Amino acid sequence: MRDNTIKGRLSEYSAEIMAAILIIQPLLDVLSYFMQKTGMTAFTTGLRMVLLIVVSIYGFIIFDRKKSYALIYMVIVAFWIIHAANCFRMGYQDITMDIAEYFKLIQMPLWTMSFISMFKKRDRLNVNAVGLLALNFLLILAIIGLSYLTGTPAYTYDYPDRGIQIGILGWFGVANTQSAIVSVLTAPLLLWAYRKEKLWLFCLSCVAGFGLLYFTGTRFAYFSGIIIAAVLIVLIFISQENYKYCIPLIASIVLFLCLQGFSPMSERRQMASDTHAVYQEQTDAIMGDDKDFVYVRNEKIPETVRARIERVYREVYGVEGVLGNTLLGDLIDRFGVDAVMQKYDYTLDANVLYDVRVKRLNYCALAMDSKDVMTKLFGYEYAETYYGDNIYDPENDFPALINFYGYVGTALYAAFVLYFVFIALRALIQDFHGFFSIEAGVAVLMAVLILAAAQFSGQVLRKPSIEVYLSFSLALIYSFVNKPAVEKFSSIKKKSIVSIKKL
Numbered sequence: 001m002r003d004n005t006i007k008g009r010l011s012e013y014s015a016e017i018m019a020a021i022l023i024i025q026p027l028l029d030v031l032s033y034f035m036q037k038t039g040m041t042a043f044t045t046g047l048r049m050v051l052l053i054v055v056s057i058y059g060f061i062i063f064d065r066k067k068s069y070a071l072i073y074m075v076i077v078a079f080w081i082i083h084a085a086n087c088f089r090m091g092y093q094d095i096t097m098d099i100a101e102y103f104k105l106i107q108m109p110l111w112t113m114s115f116i117s118m119f120k121k122r123d124r125l126n127v128n129a130v131g132l133l134a135l136n137f138l139l140i141l142a143i144i145g146l147s148y149l150t151g152t153p154a155y156t157y158d159y160p161d162r163g164i165q166i167g168i169l170g171w172f173g174v175a176n177t178q179s180a181i182v183s184v185l186t187a188p189l190l191l192w193a194y195r196k197e198k199l200w201l202f203c204l205s206c207v208a209g210f211g212l213l214y215f216t217g218t219r220f221a222y223f224s225g226i227i228i229a230a231v232l233i234v235l236i237f238i239s240q241e242n243y244k245y246c247i248p249l250i251a252s253i254v255l256f257l258c259l260q261g262f263s264p265m266s267e268r269r270q271m272a273s274d275t276h277a278v279y280q281e282q283t284d285a286i287m288g289d290d291k292d293f294v295y296v297r298n299e300k301i302p303e304t305v306r307a308r309i310e311r312v313y314r315e316v317y318g319v320e321g322v323l324g325n326t327l328l329g330d331l332i333d334r335f336g337v338d339a340v341m342q343k344y345d346y347t348l349d350a351n352v353l354y355d356v357r358v359k360r361l362n363y364c365a366l367a368m369d370s371k372d373v374m375t376k377l378f379g380y381e382y383a384e385t386y387y388g389d390n391i392y393d394p395e396n397d398f399p400a401l402i403n404f405y406g407y408v409g410t411a412l413y414a415a416f417v418l419y420f421v422f423i424a425l426r427a428l429i430q431d432f433h434g435f436f437s438i439e440a441g442v443a444v445l446m447a448v449l450i451l452a453a454a455q456f457s458g459q460v461l462r463k464p465s466i467e468v469y470l471s472f473s474l475a476l477i478y479s480f481v482n483k484p485a486v487e488k489f490s491s492i493k494k495k496s497i498v499s500i501k502k503l
Contacts, residue, residue: 059114111471133188144170167217180453217264395458443476
């Protein structure tokens with residue numbers, strides 16, 4: 001009998017709404033790219049905010065256990081009140097900016113709850129949704145192709161003054177984020193092709209997926225290709241399905257390894273090595289006979305050696321770089337050369353001292369070192385990362401969480417994610433054959449790749465364009481735990497799995 005209540009009528013459209021949410025993501029990213037060029041990113045940020053609010057309200061209406069929603073909302077609001085109160089105590093510089101950053105962070109749990117609501121209302125939606133993710137990948141591929149046809153593509157690494165353009169990006173503005181997105185979408189693309197049971201389609205998908213990862217140019221995309229292929233091989237063998245599909249996967253791994261030296265990733269790393277060599281030469285010239293000095297913790301440094309190290313930090317890295325970039329000058333001006341040298345463990349390695357990622361991390365760590373206990377527990381405001389004309393927002397997301405939201409905020413965020421890890425492990429232990437499927441394995445792989453990107457690449461956990469996919473993967477895991485009956489298609493045989501008892 002049809003449910004004619006508002007909740008019942010809205011529930012009927014959960015699949016269509018989910019499809020619209022996913023398909024619109026690449027289009028929003030393209031819009032953000034062009035808005036960024038005109039300095040109007042506030043428009044797309046507001047658009048995403050409205051979309052999230054509307055979908056969250058929809059998810060709340062159709063969800064059966066509304067106490068779960070209420071709990072999430074209460075935690076989000078309570079933490080913000082404490083965080084903001086502490087920032088007021090320290091002297092707020094820009095509360096509007098801080099609210100905007102917090103809103104970016106909380107999108108993940110809100111999207112997750114909304115997707116879970118939709119999965120609960122439609123049977124087999126968790127299985128069929130892989131096609132939507134494959135469509136997203138194809139949309140991104142089409143957008144990249146269009147950018148080249150019009151002669152207006154963006155590049156992963158673009159240095160106009162040096163005439164260097166490396167890595168395929170298309171009309172997408174944040175290289176790290178887009179690298180994570182195409183990595184995450186490659187796995188469901190291959191799963192979709194695999195379920196079509198057409199080897200030629202699967203091989204074509206391998207070329208498209210792994211080819212884009214190879215030419216994106218980032219280390220994360222490159223190694224994600226190898227990891228995705230290896231995991232899919234394992235999943236196919238465990239499920240005892242079509243082993244012949246492992247052949248193109250093995251071939252892809254071999255090609256990744258054999259062609260590494262010719263990849264855009266290697267080209268970019270070689271460029272960095274050339275720059276590092278220039279700075280290492282200057283460093284060695286100042287250090288003289290002590291150029292091989294390596295600091296050992298708690299060991300007293302001879303005064304003559306320490307004086308030379310200080311000269312390196314001030315004269316080589318405390319001035320404008322050879323490319324007109326700021327090196328360690330801001331850190332030395334704000335925190336003092338002694339604190340900076342200590343934070344860098346008195347290293348003389350140009351690979352470390354010139355590294356922008358390390359510099360951002362150390363800037364925020366030095367800022368946190370000067371804070372009191374309350375700030376370390378609940379974080380400091382985003383404006384702390386501004387110094388002069390430079391922004392030292394960490395690229396790596398988990399250190400950023402600790403700096404901006406303290407140990408308490410990071411623990412709450414981690415607890416939310418770890419809940420899904422826990423229920424997946426519990427399902428595997430209680431009923432491995434009931435929970436396991438290639439679909440569930442790909443959902444877990446997607447979540448792992450995004451979290452790995454957050455730590456090793458960055459610009460993920462506070463970027464709505466990729467947070468949606470993290471939320472989707474966590475909701476998928478939840479749906480497979482609670483509705484694990486998934487048909488396993490095979491050209492050899494077809495069978496269904498027995499559903500495990502609800503947790």
